[in-house]
Amino acid sequence: MMKTAVNADIAATLAALGSRTVLQVFLVACGGSLSIMHPGKYFLDRHSRRITSDVYNGDEFVCRDPLTLDAHSIVILCSQTGTTRETVRAAQHAKAKGATVIGMTLDPASPLAEAADHVLQYQASYTTGVAIDAADSNYGVLYMLLAGLVNIADGTDYLPSLLKSLGHLQPAIDKAHIRYADLFTTFAERFKDRLVIYTTASGANYGAAYSFAICVLMEMQWINSQAIHANEFFHGPFEVVDENACFITMIGLDETRRLEERTRDFLYRFGDKNNILVLDAADLDLDGIDPQFQGYLVPLIFFDALWKFAYKLADLRDQTMLEARRYMKKISDY
Amino acid sequence: MMKTAVNADIAATLAALGSRTVLQVFLVACGGSLSIMHPGKYFLDRHSRRITSDVYNGDEFVCRDPLTLDAHSIVILCSQTGTTRETVRAAQHAKAKGATVIGMTLDPASPLAEAADHVLQYQASYTTGVAIDAADSNYGVLYMLLAGLVNIADGTDYLPSLLKSLGHLQPAIDKAHIRYADLFTTFAERFKDRLVIYTTASGANYGAAYSFAICVLMEMQWINSQAIHANEFFHGPFEVVDENACFITMIGLDETRRLEERTRDFLYRFGDKNNILVLDAADLDLDGIDPQFQGYLVPLIFFDALWKFAYKLADLRDQTMLEARRYMKKISDY
The missing domain is CATH 3.40.50.12570 (Rossmann fold)
Structure with missing residues (x-):
């Protein structure tokens, strides 16, 4: 039940970013995958004095093409299958602008993964039919990544508390099913x-x-x-x-x-x-x-x-x- | 029809901000007044390399209390009557954090105006029953303000073109009514x-x-x-x-x-x-x-x-x- 370390791909991504100045994060996806970006921004707003962040639909992001998007930006994208066309295009667009591109997907061989500099795999029970630990879901992976970015930017380490909490998430979900x-x-x-x-x-x-x-x-x-x-x-x-x-x-x-x-x-x-x-x-x-x-x-x-x-x-x-x-x-x- | 200068209260606000480093803008309101903040952010995203911006509902802004909100922030709020409780509280909250607070309202004697450092009055035909020039509407005033902020932050002056365009807005609206x-x-x-x-x-x-x-x-x-x-x-x-x-x-x-x-x-x-x-x-x-x-x-x-x-x-x-x-x-x- 205890979760003592972030997933290996998150750790590798954070290590690669460790020497970077992390100041601006774009959170980009479509539909259900976009929905997790809102609490992601809420976490950054509440926990970082240095990181500003934006949430965009994938196609809006490409067309809007914010002027602040550049080689200093970190762009985090998410697509379950990794095939969502708008999200893949958004990853390619961010890469062309020199940004660091992090792709979250179930499938590390998908087009989104291919377009990303760093790939974070997550789990979803309803697609695999196999019970997962919710700590490894899209939300869990995003929170671990963002806590790591806050640590890099602000020097405040929320990861130990987050990991402990994620370790107790699945039992809380199981009890909620009974409750409701x-x-x-x-x-x-x-x-x-x-x-x-x-x-x-x-x-x-x-x-x-x-x-x-x-x-x-x-x-x-x-x-x-x-x-x-x-x-x-x-x-x-x-x-x-x-x-x-x-x-x-x-x-x-x-x-x-x-x-x-x-x-x-x-x-x-x-x-x-x-x-x-x-x-x-x-x-x-x-x-x-x-x-x-x-x-x-x-x-x-x-x-x-x-x-x-x-x-x-x-x-x-x-x-x-x-x-x-x-x-x-x-x-x-x- | 030609509009050759920004409204006097906008000019005064921009003059007061002229020596400031403008890097972060919060766009805060509720309901219909919140709706104009979305195109405001779109304009900043497209025209400033230096300003990051966020759009929040007034009460969400107060509770969320972003860590980046501080004495360097500019908070722009809008309320027709200037009495929207959540928006007035948001202005007071921003002021308590040391931010520069700009309040847009129909009523320069309203609670929002009182809570703001700078008050920008705008016009609305449907409340006064009097025909207005759309250049002086909430949208028009917001765009003029934001173009001024971009000029301060980035040194790019879009105001002459914006003013010319706003000068031709009301006739375009009048023709649209006929068209539709x-x-x-x-x-x-x-x-x-x-x-x-x-x-x-x-x-x-x-x-x-x-x-x-x-x-x-x-x-x-x-x-x-x-x-x-x-x-x-x-x-x-x-x-x-x-x-x-x-x-x-x-x-x-x-x-x-x-x-x-x-x-x-x-x-x-x-x-x-x-x-x-x-x-x-x-x-x-x-x-x-x-x-x-x-x-x-x-x-x-x-x-x-x-x-x-x-x-x-x-x-x-x-x-x-x-x-x-x-x-x-x-x-x-x-």
């Missing part, structure tokens, strides 16, 4: 025929809310969805709330928790509690996870847990099975 | 009973798509909506497209135009053209606007034009009139 099982059964029944289901979150959780909305609800279930930032909610979106509005509301443990609590309170007051699925990390058993990293690991727990919810939802909807798509990987010429 | 009148009448009829209407855009247009989705469709019409980034669209959201799906698709003139064209092409192919309202800036008369600023001014034109669409839509929906709200400014204790 009945809740998800209840809400799958309530949500199965809904046309619109929103997600809300802030801070480190925003990416998980975004990914569940676009990759699970929209992509795999063809349900209209949107990830609404928990405070932006009050500046327009909340006007759609009535007794029929459906929300999945995340409440985490980072510094923005009060934003997420405020959203829940509003939804409970003006919506119908039967339509508001609240995931509150205060209910989770996070034994062994350092309080300073709980806020960062909660979105992994929420997202992993919500996969089970998605399967329950799909089982009840005969319209489509989970992972049914009309366009993605069915039509290639768009 | 019939199209909007047709689509208001088609969209009036729809439950979900998405917007899509990328680059400098993303903020306008975001604002129309959350402040107009969701807030004022209680229609489910989402601003989908034109490339993120292909990484999940596009699976909801069928012959009934409704979209408002923006196609601008900045470097990301091909992303927006690709989205339109997909929607036309797999959706029903009668449900896809396309605004293509290539159809607009932008006489006098420098090509290098067309991409930045197009979202103002689209957004201003779409207000007319919103009124037409509201006229056809007896469920709610434009500017009807259930919660905003009706209930104060949330």
